[in-house]
Amino acid sequence: MGHQTPADVEAEVATPPRGARSEAVHQKALQAAAVLLKAGGLKAATVDAVAAASGVSKVTLYRHWPSRQAIAAEAFGMLMGKYLVIPDAGDPPADLSAYLADIGRFYRGPLGSVFAELVGACANDSTTAAYFRTFFLDERRRGFASLVERCIESGYFRADIDLDEAIDLFFGPLVFRLLVGHAKIDDDSVRSIIDHGVRGLRANPLST
Template identity: 40%
Template sequence: MTKTVDPDPPAARVGRPRSERSRSEVLRAASDLMREVGLRAMTTDEIAARSGVGKATIYKWWPNKYAVAVEAFLAAMDTAAADPDTGSAERDFRLALRGIMQFYRGPNGRVFAQLIGEAQSHPDIAAELRHHLMQPRREVGRAIWDRGVARGELRTDIDREIAVDLVFGPAMYRLLATDAPLDAETADAIVAAAMRGLAAV
């Protein structure tokens, strides 16, 4: 099977084509609104009003405002998580976690937290976030882990997923459930503790 039809590109569909301008205006308006009033307070009517796009058009291309929000959020941020690859797993983890903390701390951090929050009641949002946000991040973590194991820097008797959870979990815990700081020093301290362990000797 050599990759079949591919429905869109040469399709040259009849009728008026989808307006790219509308799409981008909707996403921009949603992105702004999320930051200004928050995810919950943002209304579809306001997105429509700000973007100059009809409400029906929004509902034609997105199932609800949360889908718009997720797409707007992903488009607005640099979705590709950078993989440091400095030659040291500890240094890589440090840089990766610092990046995450910085992101959480920034203007998109609260929006992200609200999206994760909304996802607890909307399985489709949850799936979308997991696929486009969490997975890429974890993938970087896994790559760091694998390289460290290959270099003999890391234990081999620990499940890779557990290891990634240990490094990335505390940051989200702090973001969503505490008001503890999310700064670079904290990132470094978490990575240091995770690497060397809590037990004495």
Template identity: 30%
Template sequence: MAQKGRPRDVKLQQLILSVSYELLLENGYESVTIEKIAETAGVSKATIYKWWPNKAAVVADGFFKAAASQMPVPDTGSVMEDILIHATNLAVFMESKEGNMIAELIGQGQMNQTLMKVFREYYVKPRRSESAMILTRGINRGELSPNLDVNSSIDLLYGPLFYRLLVSGESFTPDKVRGIILMAFNGLRNLNERKINERKINEK
């Protein structure tokens, strides 16, 4: 997480992030060091520490800024289509060389709490915020129940993608992603209908 301080030299910061990203893809997280980033970028370690508190922060910042540019948030007017596009973009990214790095970062994070904290801050929270925004738009348009549990819905919709990435190792196809999203949405609708019926029964 970038630290507050004097105004940043944006170009220099972008150079450092670009270098950390390239080193990560070339060598993996464990091989990247602040010393190597500084040497490759032609800056001092003090310059890096002026903006980032540790290696995990600068590497994650570089990686997830690059990742975000490949996963824009859609707004088609349909919550189903928006979630489908968003999830498909995520699946395509996960299948790429860059996306495979997510599995490594999660694995390294099991032994490195600083890295895991940074991963959650730079990747998990922004992606969940995007998904929550899409679902909330659907609620506001009347496509989804106002009683929808947004956080649990995100787990239901996106959890299978991470299961395939980290556990089963199965590849993604657009049809598979669409099938997962359709099943999840049917489950959400059924759950909301059940909650509404239970509330009506309790009100009698």
């Protein structure tokens, strides 16, 4: 298989049928998939199970999604949006620390294992990866990028920061620990990772 560009992979995200009825069916299936994911992880969210729980036929499900992993990726993005909200209390450094602490707690909670399962599925299937990125990752990265930009505007971070690199700097260690299990993601560990990342991005590293 040749190398795929981001545009190639994003093209694998199918446009679901349009119209009020189709949208209602889409949301009904997503809600059912979310419940199944929370209860039993990715293995529980089969097409048969989603069809049975939602009352949406398998034929219709396949008109909306190409696979059960695609349904799960979109449903997980919906769940993540409910559980994690970017804070905006007027103090960008404090907002950043609070959000990353919430992320750490999310990863080590029940849904953290679902996240790990989906990341594993992405490694083996470009279509799953496209859905995961479109319905989960992209929105999370946009939200966190806005938080990093607020840290830049406040003078807390340097102005020459690459936003994508800054996002990976904070999230990379947490995701790696979640997937490999070689180290903890407890509150102290997350705080230490934040401190190390902040030092590299500070406008004035010597200031307190």
